[in-house]
Structure formats: structure tokens, C-alpha cells
Amino acid sequence: EAGVTQSPTHLIKTRGQQVTLRCSPISGHTSVYWYQQALGLGLQFLLWYDEGEERNRGNFPPRFSGRQFPNYSSELNVNALELEDSALYLCASSQGTGFGAYTQYFGPGTRLTVL
Amino acid sequence: AQSVAQPEDQVNVAEGNPLTVKCTYSVSGNPYLFWYVQYPNRGLQFLLKYITGDNLVKGSYGFEAEFNKSQTSFHLKKPSALVSDSALYFCAVSLLSSNTGKLIFGQGTTLQVKP
Numbered sequence: 636e637a638g639v640t641q642s643p644t645h646l647i648k649t650r651g652q653q654v655t656l657r658c659s660p661i662s663g664h665t666s667v668y669w670y671q672q673a674l675g676l677g678l679q680f681l682l683w684y685d686e687g688e689e690r691n692r693g694n695f696p697p698r699f700s701g702r703q704f705p706n707y708s709s710e711l712n713v714n715a716l717e718l719e720d721s722a723l724y725l726c727a728s729s730q731g732t733g734f735g736a737y738t739q740y741f742g743p744g745t746r747l748t749v750l
Numbered sequence: 751a752q753s754v755a756q757p758e759d760q761v762n763v764a765e766g767n768p769l770t771v772k773c774t775y776s777v778s779g780n781p782y783l784f785w786y787v788q789y790p791n792r793g794l795q796f797l798l799k800y801i802t803g804d805n806l807v808k809g810s811y812g813f814e815a816e817f818n819k820s821q822t823s824f825h826l827k828k829p830s831a832l833v834s835d836s837a838l839y840f841c842a843v844s845l846l847s848s849n850t851g852k853l854i855f856g857q858g859t860t861l862q863v864k865p
């Protein structure tokens with residue numbers, strides 16, 4: 636069974652640019668989660684999508700946004716990139732929500748570098 | 751506020767010896783607890799979880815963890831460490847009482863297993 640896939644693997648952008656990261660969940664999973672892993676800040680929850688709807692977002696500015704498509708894949712968009720947006724962006728998926736009981740399975744991540 | 755603490759930045763152990771990676775949590779309700787492992791330049795790999803029931807949970811690759819409600823701890827253990835266990839380990843919690851989709855992570859513990 637294929638795991639969570641993310642693209643691209645690496646990205647280099649400059650300040651002020653916009654970026655789109657993509658995630659395909661495990662087959663049969665309907666929930667997709669985005670996390671940011673920045674150096675020194677640990678893993679921070681960004682967004683949660685389930686059945687095409689945004690269910691929750693973490694403490695990030697509105698320039699971080701995303702969507703979930705009918706096939707449950709997801710995009711994370713970051714506008715007006717800042718240097719501190721440099722991080723590993725991890726996508727995870729789960730079968731459902733189950734009030735946190737379902738395991739989140741993570742993809743390999745997209746490494747974003749902002750210069 | 752909910753939080754997870756991993757009090758040791760690094761744990762060093764000799765191959766063949768038992769290992770323990772510590773995790774304590776602070777939540778306002780009943781927690782679901784998870785352990786993940788991250789190898790260099792990779793995403794997070796699920797090891798095990800505690801939802802309910804037996805306090806001793808067995809997971810992948812010979813790892814196990816013990817849920818201790820009175821001490822609010824969920825330490826990861828393995829009877830005999832392998833060099834290939836060297837990686838970054840994260841403890842995480844989600845809450846039974848809410849449906850935020852969010853995993854709250856500890857800051858991570860680097861496990862170094864020496865031959």
C-alpha cells in the first residue's frame with residue numbers, strides 16, 4: 636500500500652514569492668493534516684482538512700492557506716514568503732477523525748528554503 | 751494549555767542495552783498518546799499509540815511504551831537497542847475530549863546507539 640506522498644521534495648524561493656505544496660493521502664484516508672517543522676520550533680500544526688472542508692487551523696497567519704480536493708489530495712499555499720517560512724512541511728493523513736484516535740501517517744515532507 | 755515534554759535532548763546507549771526515551775504530558779482531559787520516529791531528511795514514522803486499555807503498548811520494531819496516568823508519562827522503551835535505532839523520536843498527544851485534528855508534539859529526543 637502506498638504511503639502519503641508529497642511534492643516537490645525540495646523548493647527554493649525568494650522572499651515575497653508564493654509557493655504551492657502538494658500532498659496525496661493514503662488510499663481510503665479522508666483527513667489530511669499539514670505541519671511545519673522549523674529549526675528550533677519543533678513540529679507545529681498548520682491545517683486540517685476533512686471531506687473537503689477546513690476543520691481547524693493552527694496559529695499561523697492567513698497567508699498560509701490550502702484546500703482539499705474531491706479525491707482527498709491537498710494543497711498548501713504560502714503567499715508573501717518570509718525567511719522564517721523556511722522549514723520542512725509535513726503532510727499526514729488518517730482514516731477519519733475519531734476524536735483523535737485515528738493514527739496520522741506522515742509523508743516524507745517538502746523542504747522549503749526561502750532566500 | 752496542553753503540552754508534551756521530552757526532558758532529554760539526547761539519549762546515548764550502547765548497542766544491546768535497553769533504552770528509554772522519556773515523555774510527560776500535561777492535558778486537561780484524557781489523552782491519546784503517540785510515538786513517532788524521524789530518520790534524517792525523512793518524514794515521521796508511526797511507532798505506537800495508547801488509546802485505552804492495557805497500559806503497556808507494543809509497537810513496531812520491538813518498541814513498547816507504558817502509559818502512567820498518575821505520573822502523566824508515556825516513556826518509550828526497547829529491551830535491546832540496535833545501531834539502526836539511532837534517530838529523532840517524538841512523543842505526541844491528542845485529546846479525547848476535543849476534535850481539533852491537532853497532534854501536539856514534544857521537542858524531540860535524539861537517540862544515539864553506539865556499537
